[in-house]
Amino acid sequence: MSEPTGGVVELDHVTKTYDGGVTALDDVSLTVADGDLLAVVGASGSGKSTLLHLMGTLDRPTSGTVRVAGERVDTLGDRALSVLRARRIGFVFQQSHLADRQAAVRNVETGLLYAGVPRRRRETLALEALDRVGLAHRAGHLPHQLSGGERQRVGIARALVTSPAVVLADEPTGALDSVTGAAVVDLFRALNATGVTIVVITHDQELAASLPRRVTLRDGRVVADERAVAVGGAKEADR
Amino acid sequence: MRISLLDLLRIAVGGVTARLTRAALSVLGIAIGVATLVAVTGIPASGQQALLAELSRLGTDLLEVSARPAQSDDVATFPAESVAMAGRVGPVTGVSAVANTQASVRRSDVADESSGVGVAVLAARDDLLGTVDAELADGRYLDAAVDGFPTVVLGAQAARWLGITRLPDDGPGPQVLIGDRWFAVVGVLEPARLVPAIDQAALVGWPAAEQYLGFDGRPSVLYVTARENAIEDVRAVLPATVSPELPGLVAVSRPSDALLAKRQTETTFSGLFVGLAGVALLVGGIGVANTMIVSVLERRGEIGLRRSLGATRGHVRAQFLTEAVLLSGAGGFLGVLLGAAGTVVYVLARGWPVVLPPAAAGLGLAGAVVVGVVAGLYPAVRAARLPPTEALASA
Numbered sequence: 001m002s003e004p005t006g007g008v009v010e011l012d013h014v015t016k017t018y019d020g021g022v023t024a025l026d027d028v029s030l031t032v033a034d035g036d037l038l039a040v041v042g043a044s045g046s047g048k049s050t051l052l053h054l055m056g057t058l059d060r061p062t063s064g065t066v067r068v069a070g071e072r073v074d075t076l077g078d079r080a081l082s083v084l085r086a087r088r089i090g091f092v093f094q095q096s097h098l099a100d101r102q103a104a105v106r107n108v109e110t111g112l113l114y115a116g117v118p119r120r121r122r123e124t125l126a127l128e129a130l131d132r133v134g135l136a137h138r139a140g141h142l143p144h145q146l147s148g149g150e151r152q153r154v155g156i157a158r159a160l161v162t163s164p165a166v167v168l169a170d171e172p173t174g175a176l177d178s179v180t181g182a183a184v185v186d187l188f189r190a191l192n193a194t195g196v197t198i199v200v201i202t203h204d205q206e207l208a209a210s211l212p213r214r215v216t217l218r219d220g221r222v223v224a225d226e227r228a229v230a231v232g233g234a235k236e237a238d239r
Numbered sequence: 240m241r242i243s244l245l246d247l248l249r250i251a252v253g254g255v256t257a258r259l260t261r262a263a264l265s266v267l268g269i270a271i272g273v274a275t276l277v278a279v280t281g282i283p284a285s286g287q288q289a290l291l292a293e294l295s296r297l298g299t300d301l302l303e304v305s306a307r308p309a310q311s312d313d314v315a316t317f318p319a320e321s322v323a324m325a326g327r328v329g330p331v332t333g334v335s336a337v338a339n340t341q342a343s344v345r346r347s348d349v350a351d352e353s354s355g356v357g358v359a360v361l362a363a364r365d366d367l368l369g370t371v372d373a374e375l376a377d378g379r380y381l382d383a384a385v386d387g388f389p390t391v392v393l394g395a396q397a398a399r400w401l402g403i404t405r406l407p408d409d410g411p412g413p414q415v416l417i418g419d420r421w422f423a424v425v426g427v428l429e430p431a432r433l434v435p436a437i438d439q440a441a442l443v444g445w446p447a448a449e450q451y452l453g454f455d456g457r458p459s460v461l462y463v464t465a466r467e468n469a470i471e472d473v474r475a476v477l478p479a480t481v482s483p484e485l486p487g488l489v490a491v492s493r494p495s496d497a498l499l500a501k502r503q504t505e506t507t508f509s510g511l512f513v514g515l516a517g518v519a520l521l522v523g524g525i526g527v528a529n530t531m532i533v534s535v536l537e538r539r540g541e542i543g544l545r546r547s548l549g550a551t552r553g554h555v556r557a558q559f560l561t562e563a564v565l566l567s568g569a570g571g572f573l574g575v576l577l578g579a580a581g582t583v584v585y586v587l588a589r590g591w592p593v594v595l596p597p598a599a600a601g602l603g604l605a606g607a608v609v610v611g612v613v614a615g616l617y618p619a620v621r622a623a624r625l626p627p628t629e630a631l632a633s634a
């Protein structure tokens with residue numbers, strides 16, 4: 001049993017082997033510190049999504065321990081994990097998964113539905129979250145009235161609305177053109193500046209390179225964990 | 240974390256209305272089943288009400304006393320004085336009688352003419368009409384002025400068979416051949432609701448039957464009216480009163496009971512119809528289950544998203560179960576309306592009073608909800624069991 005190191009998410013000697021026998025993660029130890037903006041890069045199949053799912057308690061490790069906000073998740077049941085996901089973790093996916101017939105603000109409110117926030121407070125919080133992603137003026141729009149980038153921002157607002165300890169984004173720019181994608185990454189950077197901890201998976205090396213911390217996976221192992229000392233400057237290897 | 244019922248309902252309404260055509264079809268399936276259920280209970284209830292109203296108009300104070308033959312080829316009759324004896328029973332308010340003369344009736348003397356086949360020639364007392372509550376359609380009934388002459392009154396069915404449903408306003412009336420003698424038709428009866436046997440009879444006066452048809456004056460059926468509250472007592476003493484020697488061969492029946500029983504079988508839908516309604520509801524339920532299963536398959540992305548937003552397995556299960564119940568509940572509601580409308584149309588077309596048992600509506604709605612729960616359970620459990628990562632991956 002390992003001691004908590006104070007990170008928002010801590011993986012300690014985590015291995016994930018799927019039923020088919022594929023070891024997607026192999027003895028990974030990684031700590032996401034409060035205030036991190038962390039890019040996860042690696043070839044397709046290297047285990048990035050698996051890593052994110054374990055961090056987000058959507059799946060359980062085959063061995064090793066996962067802590068979220070200091071709490072060991074392997075001992076938690078479905079209800080407790082759900083509370084954790086509802087309150088401490090925000091997910092952003094490649095598809096924005098918006099409900100077609102609901103206005104942007106209602107879609108953001110969905111993020112509060114399972115967090116026990118009373119109905120009357122939801123709209124205020126949702127509008128605040130939309131404001132944070134620069135979409136206050138689109139609150140009443142339906143998804144089909146929004147651009148792809150705007151839809152993704154609504155998805156990000158939905159992840160932010162509970163003020164989670166960490167936002168986990170799996171290729172949030174994957175379905176966007178490079179300019180729009182860059183704008184989303186800019187948004188992450190801006191949010192990070194206000195104290196939001198973000199883990200973002202990306203295939204775009206350039207985008208990844210522009211972020212303060214970069215973890216590289218290969219065949220389920222962490223092969224690099226680098227921090228930028230200064231924007232555009234030299235990078236210092238962490239390990 | 241619990242979510243409020245209102246939130247649950249909103250999610251479910253959103254899920255159902257997002258695929259409106261499909262939802263409407265499964266709602267319709269349930270509605271047809273429930274409508275059938277409501278109609279097969281509402282229509283008989285209305286028919287029953289109509290029957291009770293009819294019976295209270297016709298009265299239930301009439302008893303029919305008939306004799307069973309001691310041997311199969313005997314003609315069963317009562318003593319001639321049985322009419323007077325029955326009249327002496329305290330609560331009895333009226334007695335009349337008919338007797339089968341065994342004569343045959345024909346429209347004309349053309350050989351092998353068959354128009355009168357099936358018509359019984361009965362000697363009838365002058366007070367028969369009042370006692371059995373039958374009415375004249377045309378002409379007059381037998382009375383002291385004509386009952387000694389060869390005159391005849393035809394029951395409704397007998398009149399149709401003989402082709403004499405109307406009598407000329409003036410001039411000589413039609414005649415029929417009874418035995419080998421011509422009888423003048425002086426009256427035609429309306430259908431007798433309580434005593435259908437009279438419908439198929441040609442009624443001849445008591446004295447005329449004795450004079451022209453060799454009738455021995457012994458009645459074969461007595462019609463007895465009695466005070467309603469004493470009717471069962473009268474029924475009990477009648478056999479020994481009218482046939483002191485052979486009371487065991489006397490059958491006493493109450494024509495209103497017979498009518499009730501007959502009409503009940505006519506208006507009560509058989510188990511077949513109820514079964515049909517059940518099958519329709521079952522098929523509706525299968526429709527809902529199918530809709531929900533397809534829905535769960537299509538909405539894996541949504542399920543994954545909700546799980547990532549903190550929905551428990553229970554939340555997902557409750558959501559899909561609620562959607563199924565919403566579909567079937569809406570179907571039940573629509574079905575009650577359709578069934579009630581159908582019942583009203585059918586019942587009014589028959590001139591019956593409209594009776595819509597609230598229990599039928601309640602049962603229909605409850606049945607629909609139960610069907611919804613059963614139909615939704617499997618899809619809901621499947622949705623809940625879906626691992627979040629798998630749900631997200633397949634989206």
Ligand SMILES: Nc1ncnc2c1ncn2[C@@H]1O[C@H](COP(=O)(O)OP(=O)(O)OP(=O)(O)O)[C@@H](O)[C@H]1O
Pocket residue numbers: 018019020022023024042043044045046047048049050051
């Ligand atoms: N549910 C699963 N069952 C079996 N094997 C799986 C499952 N999910 C992923 N894998 C396997 O685990 C490995 C890592 O998958 P993962 O999705 O984490 O990769 P990734 O780095 O996200 O790839 P990509 O960049 O293509 O999204 C792959 O070899 C994949 O085939």
Ligand SMILES: [Mg+2]
Pocket residue numbers: 048049050170
């Ligand atoms: Mg992936």
